[in-house]
Amino acid sequence: MSIPDYQALMLPVLRLAAAGERRVPEAADAVANQLGLTDTERDELLPSGRQRVLHNRIHWAKFYMSKAGLIDSPARGRFVASETGRALLHTNPTSIDVETLKRYPDFVRFYNASSEGSSAETPATGAAAEATSTPEEQIDAAHAVLHAALKAELLQRILALSPAFFERAIVDLLVAMGYGGSHEDAAQRLGRSGDGGIDGVIDEDRLGLDRIYVQAKRYAPHVGVGRPEIQGFVGSLVGLGASKGVFVTTSSFSSPAADFVRHLPQRIVLIDGNRLAELMIEHEVGVRISRSVEVKRVDEDFFVDD
Template sequence: MTIPDYQSLMLPVLRFAAEGEKRVADVENRIADEFNLTQEERDELLPSGRQRILHNRIHWAKFYMSKAGLITSPARGRFVATEAGRTLLATKPTRIDVELLLKSPGFREFYRGGAEAAEKTRRSNPADVTLAEASPSTPEEQIEAAFRSVQLALRAELLERIVQNSPIFFEQLIVDLLVAMGYGGSHKTAAAQLGRSGDGGVDGVVNEDPLGLDRVYVQAKRYAETNTVGRPDVQAFVGSLVGLGATKGVFVTTSIFSSQARDFVKHLTQRVILIDGQRLADLMIEHGVGVRVSRALEFKRLDEDFFAEE
């Protein structure tokens, strides 16, 4: 069983709300039981990792029905079915969805406003609100999915540009990234230590902390995406660490590591981290290396504390 979309959750949410005042936390497990969700599905998070998907969809189901006058909020964080909601339940509907909610003038006005805003961004005149405009995803999920698509495209573009540049540029990129992540002390000392190719079988060494109490040895390989880094390459790097008496190493590549290479580093005495192209690009995005903010969109939520009276 997959997690139901927010429209499929409307009927059970309204049913529970008809029992009396509820919180989302009160109905979440009961709904999960009703749909036979596994523990993994109950715990699954949105891509942002900040909220459970089921919790988010219940919230949106409740919010949309409140706009249709089926649910009201008598107190902070609580909801209950209205008389209109109870009347609807008395008709024994098999499903409540956006198509049904659009019969409510209040919801239709609210929903038309969202549709018209979306149409204006496409520079076309809005037609009447139809069921086709009702996405199975919540607005928050649509935003996160769009953001994820942009991130994936940016990741691919970053790796393409890295491979097009010189090995010296790649070494400098690793310096910039490590410093941005808090390694290497200052940028000057990190740059001085990294890029010493051929020094004992490693490409460089950086301080793990500003005082240089511990060191991390680095191997950087700028390969095409189709070139897999295998166990022999990683094993040679680990051999260099042993020869240098080092306990920590980072192997960075623009391509991928074989499963044998990843398995090899799992049970070593040394702590060796493998960073493939995808993770490299993700770290660059996270720490602002090689990227800049194109446009910032700020999404705001209701501040419950502001409206809480003593």
């Protein structure tokens, strides 16, 4: 089964808290056992890769119930059901959700303050969102959409400009990744030869102890790179006595092309349009930071009563 959303986790979390003090990891294990979650589901991470999905949803279930006064925090990192929470359980509810929490004045004040403090929908303000997503999940989902749009725009811009610009972009990327020594050295080598199926050569390290040969194809998305083109590139490497090559395209590689390089004695790296855009974003080539959002949490080490 899939991991329940954070509202569906409120009742099982409150029941666990009524049985005694808990930590989120302990509650996550207990809930996972109750639901029969697989190891893969237990270990599933948010898109950011910084927290398990189950832990995140339990955290927010606990957080929202604490705003309604159903959960207390008696010690650092621990939580337990309050008298109000136990009273709710005594009514044998079939579920607990945000609408349930709205019965409690403290939660209503929190809910209204959250609504007034944001012009965009959040789990405290958007009915559809609050049924499925925690704040981190919404941030990650929005980031994924922006990331995908940015990758598409990068490739569109490259295709709209000249082949010479594409070569310069590859120079910038390889230098940003730590190859080619200085930018001037890389630019002198890459995009200058054009001999035997090789578009350029770039030093693998600043000392020039090894070289990487590069082939670049600025193709439209529907024009893929096939095995014959890879074979031609490899043949050029063999003729030069080279052992390392990078084939870059703005489109994609066919399955026969990808399979072909897996069994070669030479080390050939294929970079398709999607990977090219990912690397440009990762190494900040052709992009800049437009907006940063900091997400802060309570520093538990600060709140220690000596």
